[in-house]
Amino acid sequence: MEQLKPSPPNNPPLTPLTFLERAATIYSDIPSIIYNDTVFTWSQTHHRCLQLASSITSLGIRRGNVVSTVAPNIPAMYELHFAVPFTGAILNNINTRLDARIISNILIHSESKLVFVDCSARDLVLQALSLFPSKQRKPLLILIKDESFETIETIQTNENGSSSSTVDFISTYEDLIQKGDPNFQWIYPDSEWDPMLLNYTSGTTSSPKGVVHSHRGTFIVTIDSLIEWTVPKQPILLWTLPMFHANGWSFPWGIAAVGGTNICVRKFDAEIVYSLIKKHHVTHMCGAPVVLNMLTNSPDNKPLEKTVKILTAGAPPPAAVLFRTESLGFTVSHGYGLTETGGLVVCCTWKEKWNMLPATERARLKSRQGVRTIGMTVVDVVDPSTGESVKRDGNTIGEVVMRGGCVMLGYLKDPEGTANCLKNGWFYTGDVGVMHEDGYLEIKDRSKDVIISGGENLSSVEVESVLYGHSAVNEAAVVAREDEFWGETPCAFVSLKNGLKEKDIPTEKDIVEYCRKNLPHYMVPKTVVFKDELPKTSTGKIQKFVLRQIAKDMGPIRKSRM
Structure with missing residues (x-):
């Protein structure tokens, strides 16, 4: 067999x-995309993507060039997930x-040649x-018009297609x-390791990094996600997740694989949803x-x-939020992934026997991240100092590491950053978690978000989960605040x-007393700050680095012994 x-x-x-x-071929006359009064079939979407790829190529875009998009969840955004890589770009x-x-920094760093706007x-x-x-050479620009969207000013183009703006x-x-050309022969990758995607991280903890994914990795995570979520043929997916967020967790390609229908929506609004x-x-x-x-x-x-x-996915969901969501008739599946994995690679795969448990206990179990998907080889929690697996006791904290076919190729133009997280045969996620006795992973924090109070490692996520259980709380985030006695305490x-x-409007004292009834003494926030809205990234993640700066500017708590 060696031959x-x-x-x-x-x-x-x-x-x-x-x-x-x-x-x-299979679903030719089935709706592929619905957006307001616009409906395309899979046959039409296929032809449109080939025609678009043909025109992109005619603009001089070649294999390996970067083509950018700045758009919400509209039909064009979906089509570009096929049309751009069809050109080898x-x-x-x-x-x-x-x-x-x-955005300027991203366009310069990526050396983008063409931007769809x-x-x-x-x-x-x-x-x-x-x-x-x-x-600096500027990229070419293509304007995506939308009759259903009211713009402040009408953009007039001349016969050459140029805008009246100083930038064409x-x-x-x-x-x-x-x-x-609808008969365009799209450019097949020379190797499955060829880069296909460039996504910039959301910057919850630092400046965004350019994550590069291959055709192979994207193929694996797409199939993997369909299997894990048990997506049937011809589902109807409402795009409430931005496609610009890790390419919609791979579902632009996944919905094509199963002949589903994409319901596009320009802006998330609970009433519209x-x-x-x-x-x-x-x-x-x-x-x-x-x-x-927002839905609940x-x-x-x-x-x-x-x-x-x-x-x-995207952040550990509080059990109280999961409970409220499922009480409305949604069936929630919870997963975990990163921009660096191209989609979800850990899911809280449900066990039939858990259905017999009380609703609150089911929500608590579902709030855990879960076990590796079948496309991942290994997911573990290790001691950062020794590299050894931590105890499966649900308490011993370590860093989440993984290896599998959909892990990124690396960070664009950042060999040091790549080497720091792809080492010793693992991808080091920077997330802190525990492994439970049943083998299910639970994320406790980003490594930067762990609070060390009186020598104890304190999970901000656990405190947040309790805060979300308060009937008056809409959003909650917990960070460290300097404390002269304890070193750090929860804010x-x-x-x-x-x-x-x-x-019914609680005071700071009310929130603290509520936490005292539901948390160990050392985990109770010593400071509560009320805000109209918490700062978030474009993907809805709370920007804790902004809150950490606010806490820092408040100065240390003096001689706190609570």
Whole structure:
């Protein structure tokens, strides 16, 4: 058998791009995309993506070039997940809520050659380009128009497709499609290790880094996610997760693989989401815990007529939020992943016997991150100093490490950062967690968010979970505040629910007393700060580095012995 080696027939490069042609064959007349009054079938989506890829190539974009997008969850955003890599180029989705300075830095760092700009982000991108150094080459711009979106000013283009702005839009999106060849032969990767995606981290703890993923890794995480979430053929997915967030956890390609229907929505609004669920008989949704919180706190949160499966990740969800979400008729699946893994690689796979437990206990179990998906080789929690696995006791804290086929190739132009997290045969996530006796992982914190009070490691996530159980609390985040006696003590930042009666509005003392009843003494916040809204990244994660700075500016607690 030693003579039997990989060969072209049995070793073509793996890529999820092949899913679209298959969908167009099997599900040709099935709706692929619905957006307001626009409906495309899988056959139409296939042809549009080929035409778009043809036109992108005619602009001089070549294999290995970076093509960026700045757009919400609209049809164009979905199509670009196929059309850009069809050209051999690397897709770079930029989140729409970043400021012009960060977008400018991303475009310069990535050396982006072409940017697709939604009409709502036009001024933002033009401002970003105005910040380029004078000798820096600027990327070409394509404008994505949207008749359903009311812009402040109408952009007039001349016969050459140029905008009246000082920075030219060389074409509109639809014009580019119309000019393209529907018989374009898309460019297959030379190797499955060829880069396909460039995603910048959300910057919850530091400056964003450029994460590079291969065709192979994206193929693996896509199939893996479909299996883990048991997605059937022809589901109806409502896009409540931004596609710019880790490429929508791989589901742009996954929904093509199963011939589903993508319900696109420009902006997340609980009222709109509930109406779309009812109108289109939505079966699946994804979103960070903040999405669950918004849905449960909405005045439109009446019980669903039919069950909707919702996959949540991005931050450890409080058990109280999970309980409220499922009480409305959602079936929540909870997972864990990072930009560096391209999607979810750990899921709280449910056991049938857990259905016999009380609702509060089920929610507590579901709030754990879970076990590795089948596409991951190993996930473990190790002692950072020794590299040895920690005890499976649910208490011993260590760093979460993993290895598997969908882990990133590395950080763009950052060999030191790559070497720091890809070492000793592991990807070091920077997340702190415990392993329970049953083998289920539970994330306790980012390594930077662990609070060391009187020598004890204290998980901010555990304190936050208790705070979310308070009937008046809408959002909660806990960081360390310097304490002259204890070294550090918990500082809680809290936003309250809208519409509370005056007698129901808690004071700092009320919050502290509530925590005393539900937490060990040393974990009770010594400071509570009320805010109208907590600062978040574009993907809904609370920016703890902002809160840490506020806590630092408050100065140390003097001689606290609480």
